[in-house]
Amino acid sequence: MSELKTGTFSVSDLENVQINIGSIVGAIEKTAAEEGEVGPTVKPNISGLRDWDYKLLERYNPVYTPMCDQCCYCTFGTCDLTGNKEGACGINMEGHNAREFMLRVITGASAHSGHGRHLLHHLIDKYGADYPLKVGQTNIIAPNVQMVTGKKPETLGDLEGALSYVEEQLVQLLACVHVGQEGEAIDFESKAMHGGMLDHVGMEVSDIAQISCLEMPKADENAPLSEIGMGTIDSEKPVLLVIGHNVAGVTNIIDYMEDHDLTDKMELCGLCCTALDMTRYRTEGGDVPKAKVVGTLAKELKMIRSGVPDVIVVDEQCVRADVLREARELMMPVITTNDKIMYGLPDRSEDDIEDIIDDLKSGRDDGALILDFEKLGEVAPRLTQEMSKIRKEKGVVSLPTEEEFNELTSRCVHCLTCELECPTNLPISDAMTAAEEGDLRPFEILHDKCVACGRCEQACPKDIPVLNVIEKASQRVIREERGKVRVGRGQISDPEIREEGVNLVMGTTPGIIAMVGCSNYPDGTKDLYRIADEMLRRNYIVLMSGCSAMDLGMYQNDDGETLYEKYPAKFQKGNLINVGSCVSNSHITAATIKVAAIFAQRNITGNYEEIADYILNRVGAVGVAWGAYSQKASSIGTGCNRLGIPVILGPHGSKYRRALIGKPYEEDKWKVLDARNGETMDIPPAPEFLLTTAETIDEMMPMLAKNCIRPSDNNMGRMIKLTHYIELSEKYLGIMPDDWYKYVRNETDLPLARREEFLKKLEQEYGWDIDWNKKKIVSGPTSKLDVSAQPTNVERLCKEA
């Protein structure tokens, strides 16, 4: 062969050659016609769906409860906005609060999309842009992407276009936060909805990319169970703890451990969604999860303070800012792996592996930034083994001894400063007293409710490490923290939706409850168990994701079973599904989009408004974010809202300082058009709100059932939904709800077992006219029963329009 020179080459004799072209600049973009029928809003810009938002906001009014009366965005300020005053730039209280909420939403959406971008870069690099997307049995690989961007992605590379669109729109939205931009609250609201919609596109991109490449379960009803809880971690072994949301680098660690026969010799465990995604890695087809889940953000500080981990690897999102400072105390090296979190650590990405390990185990550095995942894959497990020996030899202990514990509890002067500082105002002082007397039970109860924020310690005037005291007192229950969580299954498959369709249509499945969001519960993890169990027993489909999915697996019933073991995991009535991590929330909205695509053959491509209208009027789904704390939770919820799905937040959710409330007494708001002829029809207040908070579980239970009611319910569906609404109200609040009659269109809507009783009530209390011979309602209801009616809020969808 002759020497290689620069110049022109001739290429011939090509066989089986495939040429990929990443993107074409200057040519006309692939015309939408290739995507089949396309709706009117392909890649909508900020104003693209404004009409739809206005329709929603006209019925569901924003309500603000400002956290702060001032605006301090610019140096004209600080401006006092109380008493209808305007700030120096002219903004008013409503506008500023709507802006704040929008900022929260786009922050959350950026976190997911930024995560998606990182993951996509990484996976394209590793697997190639033409790697096919595989998500299970479906015709619609990416329902959110297709609906919003008008494209049907088939390969990893196809996802880039969707993500570029999201990124561009997020920049446009962020620009609106600047002084002197948008001035009206309603348009900030519409922009927040835009951000929420973008979030579901960004999440979907993230999750289907990793599902496709990382051999995660693909719409698998038989996804395996994984261990969860601090009690499942064998602290005798070297322990590697990973924290965050982005599993990309962790897969290299898992691979290295398997290749070097370390899987049984050390513990790999995780906190937050990285943990969930670790259990999904290579479990397609039911393989055993390759890591254990410790739990949610609420366990972060607790796990570090336990002293059990030997090394900590963090990636991004929901990672405490003080991980390095906390770990340093306990000789745990911290490796940061993502440029979103670097903690001021030296960049060792280009350095020799032996040097890095040396510097960390000798304590010369207390951490390292390693952006090269190949390197990370080797450093982390090797370092963990080394550190385990070193830390055992040095006898690193974190929690107080018995003696120290007694000293700490007696040091408490019961000033209650910690309780005032505690987000849930837990009764710490009383627990200290009880512990002094040898009763640890109150602390054990606190342990479940405590979110481990550590603010109590900062507040304590006597410098008591309150969290350490709680953890020391709770060693017995921590050892028993051994639950099971279903490994995230990804999407709901098309055949599942078809099969369950009969029940959704007939009403034997009264609704879909999506329990999403974080772990900032008012009263511990048992709440989730109570909600899920009640609704599952009533044949609702319960979908879980992220932190809620983990916490549900922590609680066991009297038979020692978690709900994941008790209920099967198909998309079917009375089934319990874990879709996966935080970014898997997109599969929940995707399932409702698929209902429209499959049952009504609605074209979803670039057709957001029509699909959202379909879901709002037909699909009985409600979101619950009982422990929502993050900006991401607000963007996920807002994305659901724009799509017509109502969301209920737990009491801490009121700190988002905004709700979207319908007013059932404003009768003219509860009218829709019948798409068959464009005539106006009356509907009940359903759903009653798009976003609200509930103070207690008891208050929320009937709200759940009520907000699964939809205008298009047939009589069987309405009868079952109304039955559950009334029963849950009686069970948890001890009263008949005062608005039950509004959902009655004729006698067949009435709960079967109590039909006669309710007919009497309608006659006596509401003055309805009853024909007692036929047991029929003659007059009274405001809305009419006609299963063929096609309720819509969008005039252009009417036949006569």
Next chain:
Amino acid sequence: MAEDFPFEISPMFEGERIRKNDMYVELSGPKSIGFELVKAAEMDDVVDGKFNMIGPDIQDMEEGGRYPFAMIYKIAGELVEEDLESIVERRNHDFQNYIQGLMHLNQRYDVWVRLSKEAVEKGVTSFESIAQAIMMLFKNELPFIEKVEATYITDKDEIEKLMDEAKAKYKARDDRTRNLHDEDVDTFYGCTLCQSFAPSNVCVITPDRISLCGAINWFDGRAAAKVDPEGPQFAIPKGDVIDEESGEYTGVNETAKSLSSGEYDRIKLHSFLDHPHTSCGCFEVVGFYIPEVDGIGWVDRDFTGAAPNGLPFSTMAGQTGGGKQISGFLGIGINYFRSPKFIQADGGWERVVWMPKHLKDRVSDDIPDDIADKIATEEDVSDLETLRNFLEEKNHPIVNRWEKEEEEEATEEEETPQQAAPAMQMPASMPMNMPAMPTSGSGGVKIILKNAKVSVDKVIIKKNE
């Protein structure tokens, strides 16, 4: 009224399982005998609300015991007829499960009932309260029942005495169902329950055609239409026969037109290719035409692989549905395979070439013997070529169709070469403005690529200036 019963009644107890340790008594079931029977009776023969007990009642039973158990309900009313018995009887299962502490499994002479200890502690000491609740629910849901009387029997001899009568009744009903055909009735039923989700779907239910979802047969439709003639299930007068073979009737066409808001004006009930029935969203099985072999394949929701045409259920199901009428794709309920008129307009079973194994096994009794082993499954074939070979090898009747077609094609052959020619020129018309490359060497390197993959990060196209 619900408050009068010593138990709660709610659909939430439907999934309640009573385990052995929680059980007070077991009634009927695999280790004992029993049955449930609903009988249409004359008005004078029924004492409304009466309960008769033959044999020991609950308070006379031993805890942990097992007893024979039969339930007989006599119903009467102006609209009550024998054809409705089975519909009412099936509701006994649903309603008994609504009762807290009562578990009812199976049907007819296979019934298996358990009563929980907790229920007995709460005061369920007699079957009377259970029977009264069921009778109340029957009348609430099915108002054509004007009078109802219940008899529960726990006496073994008595049950044995009545068992033959019950079995004869079941058999008579089954015979009636099997022997009742489209031509024997003048009324079909329509169902619009799924219009709340699939707006233009028109489901026509006839004795020979169950609803697509599989949940409603002709008898169900008849019962529901009697309960509420203006409700979601209603009578469709058959009208005049336009074509009996394909199942086209004037009454059905008129209904199709009005229910689909004018979208469709012809529906042939037993046709696959020409004006087939519309498909909703929850059909159990989808049929697909395979042009390469001129045959029809069927694939159901539980089949996760790909059919010989390379497509999985989800993709093919996506071709139809939403209440659309699509030639070449048809959603059906599994029981339609059992219909003697099964796609008879297109050749019936002789047109069927492929089904997943488990589906074929499930309906094997209804596949004509001479065709059964000629229908391929995923175990026999993997793609169209192997399917074609399989059909030829087994001499599937479809092969005769090919022979006919080949004859027809032969006569058209003269025209084809002319059409083929322009297609060959396609590449020349592609706007590839590549710089000419020297084909023979002026020094340099010659690279031969085999199995190579070339990635281009970005192509910049500029106008020539």
